[in-house]
Amino acid sequence: MRELTDFQIEAPAQGEGATLAFRGPMTVSSLGLTDQRLRSISDSISEIDLTGVTRMDTVGAWTVWRLSRDNDAKITGCSEEAQKLVDAIRKADSNDHSVTAHRLPLLERVPAHVGMVMAGLGHGALQVLGFLGQVILSVGTLVRHPSRFRMKALVHQMELVGVNALAIIGLMSFLVGIVIAQQGAVQLRQFGAEIYTVNLVGRLTLRELGVLMTAIMVAGRSGSAFAAQLGTMKLTEEVDAMRTIGVSPMEALVVPRILATMIMMPLLGFYSAFLGIIGGAFLSSVSLGIPFFTFLARIQEVVPLHDVWVGLTKAPVFGLIVAVAGCYQGINVRNNAEEVGTRTTAAVVMAIFMVIVLDAFFAVFFTNIGWG
């Protein structure tokens, strides 16, 4: 048990305030609890007696100085070292003339915060559009100066975004294909229409799910990686260093990532649909009695070719959204490490949200132009 600071208030002589006498150590480890008792003293104090103090550090000196300042009390019985500390604190404290800002009351703070968030959302949407514009300008510059295009970076990003995602996307699609076939068969069996499982699996994977799930997976894998990489480069001033050397971060970092994602998304989406169909065929051959190759042959008959075009048209657009969200959030990281985390989360959320919104738009659009 550590020793605590003790104090005693001596009765005032007539016409004067009380004397506050400290005993024991006055240090950071001994003052914590005593301080609360000290703050509840209501008597006016005219003298602070330090004769009984064994040790003092700056926390003790601060406490003494605060009491003496607030009560206009004189300090007595101070050792030489203690005096040195109190003087240092007094000097530091009197150099300061600032006032601390006080918090707004709750009723004003909440609406103010809501307003700020809403304004921030509107501002953010404009900024993303601005960013997209910058990307398009950079692509324009690169078209005029093809020698500045970074082929190596593009290929590297294509490997990271596409090739390295093959295993996980393949497995996911295969399993989803199995689930669709299984659940579809259960429902269709009620009408004796189990054979339509082929239509269900084929059209759903090629038209909708293949690309949508791939986009969500790419947003989680690559969109977050873009935000974190660029954000960290921003914090370590690498992006600024690039600018001063004359390398445009847009051309060197952002454009290769966006192009790589746009190129890889249709490929991954098609691959995903393909493995979804394989999964459906596998389940059908095992539990529905439709032979594997019969299933594949039926696909050719029942899925219209425009379903493939619908899926492949959406894919690069989703890729653009995912990559722009990741790069935009990454390039806008400022100040501290926490922001890398929040921006990365924001990139993924924004990408998935926008992908789903646009998917709904595409569904209506393609039906209306007769690709139903």
Place this chain on the structure above:
Amino acid sequence: MDQTVTAPEALADLPDPFEGKYPIRVRGVRNVFGTHVIHDGLDLDVRRGEILGVVGGSGTGKSVLMRTIIGLQIPDAGEVDVLGSSITDARDDDDIDIRSRWGVLFQGGALFSTLTVAENVEVPLREFYPEISDELRHEIARYKVLLSGLPAEATSKYPAELSGGMKKRAGLARALALDPELLFLDEPTAGLDPIGAAAFDQLILKLQQTLDLTVFLITHDLDTLYEICDRVAVIADRKVIAVGTIPELLALDHPWIQEYFNGPRGRAAQDAQARHDAVRATLSDDGRSSPDPDGA
């Protein structure tokens, strides 16, 4: 010393010449990274109440030595005792108590970037003394920041909003949060302009005298060595090859030491120091009283 004493009060009462005289004792430390031997048989004693400067060429392991002393780097061999406790043996409870008795200023300040300056200073206080009320803790953080020579407005700023020199001062405020006995400084004046560096030197000296600190200071700055260090330890050939005052070191016949102190920069710092002493001698007879850093 077999028995490790933990409570500061108990230490004050114990007549312990070992702990009293040498807060830091390093014996036979060996550090190896892969096949690269950084330290081999390194010995060092730091005396109570001194400012010990540590110098050495780049890559000689000055920072590694500091990390070894504060327990961030576990040496492959050897012993380190700090304030009477073995850093190399005791791994858990004792260490925590020791950590409340030293403060460390890292090269870049190493402030927590998501906390304001005041909150940074409050972190060690919360950690070690949770019984301190919020009010007192805020007050402590504020005057520590002021003592480190920052304006009070700086308390509510985030590290990203501070200049390099201000970050160092904020880092110093955090290092001093618990009123430590030992202060470790890793290149405190690196990256500061000459005026800022001189003011920081004076701040360290003033705080060392006021708070009665023992300072372990790694530096490349010759002016800092001449201005505030009581003794200088030279690391070369994987060891501390010499410890002493600068005149003592100059008397040695080691090529690195001679080149370090008698190179063009060393000469310039010596001349500056000589001029400085001459001015001081004529202005006042009051030996080591230093100009007020707050004015600078």
